[in-house]
Amino acid sequence: MSFRTDQLAALVAIVDHGTFDAAARHLSVTPSAISQRIRALESQLGQVVLVRTTPVRTTAAGAVLLRLARQQQLLEREAVAELAAGDAPTLDLPVAVNADSLATWFVGVLAECAAWDDVALRLEVEDQDHSATLLRTGAVLGAVTSDPVAVQGCAVERLGTMRYLPVATPALARRHATGGGPDWAEMPVVRFNAKDELQDRLLAAHGVPAAARAHVVPSSEGFLSAVRAGLGWGAVPEAQLGDDLRTGRLVRLDARDRVDVPLYWQCWRLRSAHLDRITAAVRAAAGTLRR
Numbered sequence: 022m023s024f025r026t027d028q029l030a031a032l033v034a035i036v037d038h039g040t041f042d043a044a045a046r047h048l049s050v051t052p053s054a055i056s057q058r059i060r061a062l063e064s065q066l067g068q069v070v071l072v073r074t075t076p077v078r079t080t081a082a083g084a085v086l087l088r089l090a091r092q093q094q095l096l097e098r099e100a101v102a103e104l105a106a107g108d109a110p111t112l113d114l115p116v117a118v119n120a121d122s123l124a125t126w127f128v129g130v131l132a133e134c135a136a137w138d139d140v141a142l143r144l145e146v147e148d149q150d151h152s153a154t155l156l157r158t159g160a161v162l163g164a165v166t167s168d169p170v171a172v173q174g175c176a177v178e179r180l181g182t183m184r185y186l187p188v189a190t191p192a193l194a195r196r197h198a199t200g201g202g203p204d205w206a207e208m209p210v211v212r213f214n215a216k217d218e219l220q221d222r223l224l225a226a227h228g229v230p231a232a233a234r235a236h237v238v239p240s241s242e243g244f245l246s247a248v249r250a251g252l253g254w255g256a257v258p259e260a261q262l263g264d265d266l267r268t269g270r271l272v273r274l275d276a277r278d279r280v281d282v283p284l285y286w287q288c289w290r291l292r293s294a295h296l297d298r299i300t301a302a303v304r305a306a307a308g309t310l311r312r
Contacts, residue, residue, distance in 0.1 A: 129306030181310025
């Protein structure tokens with residue numbers, strides 16, 4: 022079974038732009054033409070490839086085709102670039118990375134990409150425990166993830182470990198101190214979002230099922246600012262603390278407590294110069310992680 026290039030291009034455009042109408046504008050065709058391409062694709066496949074919600078999302082079958090379409094686009098654009106002899110089109114590189122990595126060691130990747138005139142980096146910020154899903158759906162070509170098991174069709178390599186330390190302001194720590202250490206059950210906590218389980222792991226280690234009060238701050242920099250402001254305690258990347266512990270701006274709640282999160286790089290298993298280049302940049306930047 023083979024698939025028409027215009028049908029796969031329509032699928033990519035719909036997913037990237039969210040609606041059939043937006044995809045039609047992007048491809049400079051009518052919405053009717055987009056609908057016809059997708060209906061023909063679904064008829065050929067014998068399965069629905071898109072769930073018609075807003076934004077549109079792929080079905081399991083659609084995710085497989087989306088991954089195929091993006092891979093074909095990558096290889097085609099690389100071939101065009103090689104033949105263009107200096108007049109190459111810009112190539113999108115969609116990559117998933119967790120917010121804490123983006124705020125710390127992944128900055129080295131951004132610095133490397135800044136020198137690439139032929140690439141537009143498109144980052145999807147997702148929790149490291151969930152970023153592999155974006156690979157499965159074809160949304161990205163590479164991802165920083167905590168999953169050591171390679172997604173089908175992908176290669177995986179270990180990058181290193183991010184260490185998180187439970188910290189708080191001295192005033193908050195004193196206010197919730199007990200004879201045996203912090204009152205973990207009563208002390209307010211800061212979470213990144215609903216997927217953030219780092220604080221829960223530390224609470225569980227102290228026999229506490231949940232904190233009495235939890236604030237949600239969905240920004241890596243904002244999260245650290247909230248902890249520094251005394252809003253609650255939080256598990257902060259060691260690399261992001263700077264001199265906060267040395268100056269006493271923040272204190273560790275327990276010198277023995279920490280959470281080590283292993284990180285991996287997964288990317289499509291393709292012979293692609295751009296994939297090789299982004300992989301090398303990620304590998305080099307990850308040299309600052311713990312081993």
